[in-house]
Amino acid sequence: MKEVTKIQELVYELRMRDVMRKDVISVSPDMQMGRLRELFKTKRISGTPVVDGGGLVGIVSIEDFIKWLSGGGGECRISEKMTRRVETFYDDEALVHALTKMERSGYGRFPIIDRQTGGMCGIVTKGNIIEGLLKKIEIDYHEEEVRKYRASHIFEDIRADKSTLICQYRIAGRKLTEAGETASGLKTTLKRLGFHPDIVRRSAIIAYEAETNVIIYAKEGKMIVKVEPAEIYMKVEDKGPGIPDVEKVLEPGFSTAPDWVRELGFGAGMGLPNIKKCSDRMVLNSTVGKGTCLEATVVIGPTR
Amino acid sequence: MKLREICEILEADIVHGEDPDREIDKVGAADLMSDVLTHSTRGSLLLTGLTNSQVIRTAEMSDIEAVCFVRGKRPQAGVIKLGEEMGIPVLVTRFSMYEACGKLYMKGLRGCEHN
Amino acid sequence: MKLQKLIERMDLEVRSGRGAPDVEIRRGYVSDLLSDVIAHAQEAELWITLQTHVNIVAVASMKGLAGIILVQGREPERATVERAEKEKVPILVTKLPAYEMAGKLYDLLNAEKG
The missing domain is CATH 3.10.580.10 (CBS-domain)
Incomplete structure (x- = not known):
């Protein structure tokens, strides 16, 4: 009926x-x-x-x-x-x-x-x-499904001066061809949380590029995402070889990727510049021999 | 343009894809997935010579509507399955990347803009 | 179609032009994977790519390609230009993305064939 x-x-x-x-x-x-x-x-x-x-x-x-x-x-x-x-x-x-x-x-x-x-x-x-x-x-059902998951309700329901949702992802021991699972997980989460598609896309791209970098250069690392009503903060850490010249890697086209990575469609020197472009704030810290830490923030405001 | 019409133009098989009525309004041709990620590709078709799972992942991250592998290269089962899970239709055309671009361009489909 | 004519018709910028005017273009080849070009590109094809690395010149020269067009306003590295001048491989630059560059070339070559 x-x-x-x-x-x-x-x-x-x-x-x-x-x-x-x-x-x-x-x-x-x-x-x-x-x-x-x-x-x-x-x-x-x-x-x-x-x-x-x-x-x-x-x-x-x-x-x-x-x-x-x-x-x-x-x-x-x-x-x-x-x-x-x-x-x-x-x-x-x-x-x-x-x-x-x-x-x-x-x-x-x-x-x-x-x-x-x-x-x-x-x-x-x-x-x-x-x-x-x-x-x-069909569209109505789809929208209903999204609404079911909307965590903006969660944020509205929580009584606190500030509330944060923390998601952790381990990026570990995978082949490059399997990279993307972490970013995929984050994307699904943010979508369910009801964020605007542009915010979801930018965050997913940052996570995907960062995840790929970890897999190519460091083999393993972790990503922590802090979701707040006003911003999404991502921190990706690895214990890889580190970056000797942090300024240089932000230049489009600069890459130290080996040929096998290039043949897989990555390593063309676009990753970090693209992360920078997708984020509203980005900090890259690296120590040779110790590892690299990337922090990127997407601010939720009027869409770009 | 509907995905169905694109299949006709490219004489392409839909390897998997439940909805041939999807609207495609632009096209990108690329082998470098990082490059794809720097474009505004929502609602686009991605033509590529790569056939690994990174193509599907990239499509997923950047809201690409459908993926077409060129020069008759059929991806491995795992790649097709990933496409299915992500709801991204996967096509294979026998044409080269160049010919595929030419045929779609002649039908009026335009490229993707830089972000 | 002669490369010189294409340069004029499409307002392409020339970064390495030795030997460019007389080259005949048979069709295009779109790829960013060197191994793919080595395996499948054919003589007198014009290579449309994003890659700016010096290795593209060696590949183009080895395969007897008509030249290289860098898309999206990519600039060749200096070593790439030097190598290209030496090996007489034309290098051109366009702001268009690969898809539109290939589409326009296809359109022009088709029109010429009639």
Whole structure:
């Protein structure tokens, strides 16, 4: 029963323009009836508006075509067989009007008129309506799922002057071809926490590049992520060989990566500059022979 | 343009991918995944000559809509499976990267901008 | 199409031009992986890449490529230019990404074939 109510709601909520087919194929009233066979077949449609000098003059459907065929199928123009009284709707009208009209009149398709320009901007069939409804239901369910996980609620629910969510990831003993699991985990987490896609993408890219660096140069390390309502702070530490010249590695194109890394699509000297670009604050500390520590912060503010 | 139309243009097989009606509005061609990560690739198709799992990971991180491997290179099962888990359709075309770019460009699809 | 004509048509910037004008381009080749170019690129193809490292010149020269176009405004390293001048490998630069550069080249070469 819930499904039915949902669809009943949607037919009032959705507008013609949300479901209509925009690339409308139309024909001229002077075209021969016989040519419809090919058109209907190749375009997989069952009816089309008839347009003369930009204006809508009728509609011709597969029913009209069959009627013409059974009447002998003699040479004649579309204007003689088309339905002249065309029901149309405006693009901003609710779907329910088209459905009601379909039920009462038996018409299968309605040209849609742009209320601003007065010109035809689309067509709506039963198929379009069903497709549009299904898509909308899918999107709604998806959004509901995301909402279920939204941790902005968590932050709202926690009574404290400051609250922080800490996630730890171990980056260890993997091959380069397996790099990305840490970043993937963080990305899923941030998405579920309901952060804006741009914030999620930037944080994921920082984590991914940093994780790849650890795997290439240091073999193992760890990432700590502190999530707060106002910012995401990431700290990636390793006990690798360290970076001799921290300034130099931030220059685009500078790389010490061996060839096997380059052949895997990394090590072109874009990683750290890209991390810097994706973060609002970045600090890189390294001691040769001891290891490297990268801190990057993404501030949650107006999106870039 | 729908993924389905892209498959037709590239004569590509969808190795896996449940939704051929996805909208693709731009294309990137790259073998260097770090380079991909510096572009705004949301809603794009990635053409690449690499066939390792890094391609799928990169696509996942940067919200790429679908991935197409060129020159008939079929990735290993693990890569396809990762694509499936991440919900990223995987295509294979027999065309070279150059030809794939040319054919899609001629149909009006444009490139990705730098971030 | 002659490389010189492409340079004019697409406003490409020349970083190493010795021997460039008369080279004939057969088609493009897009790749950033040297091993891939060594294995699959063919003579008279114009190599579209992001790689600026000096090794690209050796690869282009060995495969008899028409030249190298660096995309996204990448500049060749100095050693790369020196090597290219010596080996007469044209190096050009464009601001376009690889996809659009390849697309435009494909379009131009197609139009020429008619």
